Amino acid sequence: MRLAAAANEAYTASLAVSELLGCHQCGGDRGQDEELGIRIPRPLGHGPSRFIPEKEILQVGSEDAQMHALFADSFAALGRLDNITLVMVFHPQYLESFLKTQHYLLQMDGPLPLHYRHYIGIMAAARHQCSYLVNLHVNDFLHVGGDPKWLNGLENAPQKLQNLGELNKLLAHRPWLITKEHIEGLLKAEEHSWSLAELVHAVVLLTHYHSLASFTFGCGISPEIHCDGGHTFRPPSVSNYCLCDITNGNHSVDETQVNSAGNISVSDSFFEVEALMEKMKQLQECRDEEEASQEEMASRFEIEKRESMFVFSSDDDEVTPARDVSRHFEDTSYGYKDFSRHGMHVPTFRVQDYCWEDHGYSLVNRLYPDVGQLIDEKFHIAYNLTYNTMAMHKDVDTSMLRRAIWNYIHCMFGIRYDDYDYGEINQLLDRSFKVYIKTVVCTPEKVTKRMYDGFWRQFKHSEKVHVNLLLIEARMQAELLYALRAITRYMT
Numbered sequence: 001m002r003l004a005a006a007a008n009e010a011y012t013a014s015l016a017v018s019e020l021l022g023c024h025q026c027g028g029d030r031g032q033d034e035e036l037g038i039r040i041p042r043p044l045g046h047g048p049s050r051f052i053p054e055k056e057i058l059q060v061g062s063e064d065a066q067m068h069a070l071f072a073d074s075f076a077a078l079g080r081l082d083n084i085t086l087v088m089v090f091h092p093q094y095l096e097s098f099l100k101t102q103h104y105l106l107q108m109d110g111p112l113p114l115h116y117r118h119y120i121g122i123m124a125a126a127r128h129q130c131s132y133l134v135n136l137h138v139n140d141f142l143h144v145g146g147d148p149k150w151l152n153g154l155e156n157a158p159q160k161l162q163n164l165g166e167l168n169k170l171l172a173h174r175p176w177l178i179t180k181e182h183i184e185g186l187l188k189a190e191e192h193s194w195s196l197a198e199l200v201h202a203v204v205l206l207t208h209y210h211s212l213a214s215f216t217f218g219c220g221i222s223p224e225i226h227c228d229g230g231h232t233f234r235p236p237s238v239s240n241y242c243l244c245d246i247t248n249g250n251h252s253v254d255e256t257q258v259n260s261a262g263n264i265s266v267s268d269s270f271f272e273v274e275a276l277m278e279k280m281k282q283l284q285e286c287r288d289e290e291e292a293s294q295e296e297m298a299s300r301f302e303i304e305k306r307e308s309m310f311v312f313s314s315d316d317d318e319v320t321p322a323r324d325v326s327r328h329f330e331d332t333s334y335g336y337k338d339f340s341r342h343g344m345h346v347p348t349f350r351v352q353d354y355c356w357e358d359h360g361y362s363l364v365n366r367l368y369p370d371v372g373q374l375i376d377e378k379f380h381i382a383y384n385l386t387y388n389t390m391a392m393h394k395d396v397d398t399s400m401l402r403r404a405i406w407n408y409i410h411c412m413f414g415i416r417y418d419d420y421d422y423g424e425i426n427q428l429l430d431r432s433f434k435v436y437i438k439t440v441v442c443t444p445e446k447v448t449k450r451m452y453d454g455f456w457r458q459f460k461h462s463e464k465v466h467v468n469l470l471l472i473e474a475r476m477q478a479e480l481l482y483a484l485r486a487i488t489r490y491m492t
């Protein structure tokens with residue numbers, strides 16, 4: 001009840017501000033703000049996402065009771081209703097689990113002090129040059145009493161946090177390189193040592209924010225109005241601009257969205273959906289008729305893993321991080337590499353030997369109680385979430401497609417499921433989709449609207465957001481598996 005009350009108070013306050021400043025739509029006088037000498041910031045961009053037309057995103061005030069409760073929880077926990085929440089609310093069941101987990105990681109009892117948690121969030125987001133998340137957590141870090149000097153660069157933070165930089169780097173870009181020696185170095189650093197519980201908390205935070213950076217770029221999340229790049233004080237170019245539209249982000253002059261995917265006819269994209277449906281049907285029939293041998297399954301995995309290294313975008317140029325972001329991490333040139341092109345080999349991680357359900361979950365829950373349960377619930381919701389629809393089709397079993405997406409991401413990280421036929425991936429995921437997946441997961445700072453528009457052109461935006469939920473949870477689980485396996489090896 002307290003959460004709902006807090007949100008209602010904020011809503012009442014926003015109404016009071018609207019009445020004070022006024023406009024022709026809400027019954028006030030537009031000129032009154034000028035008389036008061038108030039400069040009103042106006043959002044830049046086109047709503048919560050640069051990729052999704054704002055008219056297709058749920059507007060604050062039009063939500064049902066369930067979504068209103070979610071908005072209330074988000075506002076009470078964060079003190080804001082951010083753009084990530086406004087895009088994730090396409091999938092309320094997932095959003096509820098996400099908010100619960102994030103609230104626990106940042107604000108509930110745990111091994112790490114509050115300012116450390118936000119600083120680790122800054123470090124993780126900065127590895128992918130995600131200024132959106134960096135800006136949010138800089139504000140939160142200062143709000144909970146963090147030392148402003150730390151924000152001048154990682155070298156100004158305590159040595160204990162500086163020591164975490166190497167693990168942050170490997171987790172974000174090449175998690176298969178993490179060994180028990182990395183863990184030992186953190187746990188046995190004399191006066192700068194981490195405890196096992198603290199380290200697990202830090203690992204979960206790092207993986208959470210690496211993945212959230214993927215979502216931020218993958219869905220084109222716009223800067224918040226109070227952050228850099230999120231507002232302007234210049235007056236709008238139309239006379240009927242309404243100040244109360246700030247709440248819903250209804251500030252664009254022209255709702256027309258340019259389709260950067262090229263001149264693709266509706267009929268072409270329709271046939272893409274039909275072709276995908278037919279492939280799913282054929283693969284199901286093949287499953288029922290015959291099963292490949294273990295040797296053949298292993299061979300198909302290695303082929304897919306090798307091919308995934310050569311999937312890259314034509315726009316795949318290096319992105320130079322801005323100083324305000326890069327100062328929060330070391331070795332700015334270190335990033336994801338296509339390993340087979342550099343003569344390196346990604347080793348195979350067999351889920352049958354170490355998996356989240358049997359090993360990672362219990363280790364996290366033992367060292368950071370209840371968090372393993374929260375993360376596990378979030379994984380399951382993302383993996384199993386379905387509305388039994390595909391574009392214009394209803395009553396569709398999408399489990400085969402969801403599994404192909406999840407397993408393709410893990411395949412890129414060298415993670416193999418012995419019982420999965422990796423030949424299905426090439427049947428179900430076309431090249432443009434693979435490029436988008438790999439970019440979002442491995443180098444999210446390089447995602448473009450062209451990539452977003454270019455895959456699944458006949459699918460709804462809510463379905464593309466659903467894809468992003470699968471991508472970020474599969475990525476988080478892959479990073480956790482490598483880190484937790486190394487911790488387990490150190491402990492044994």
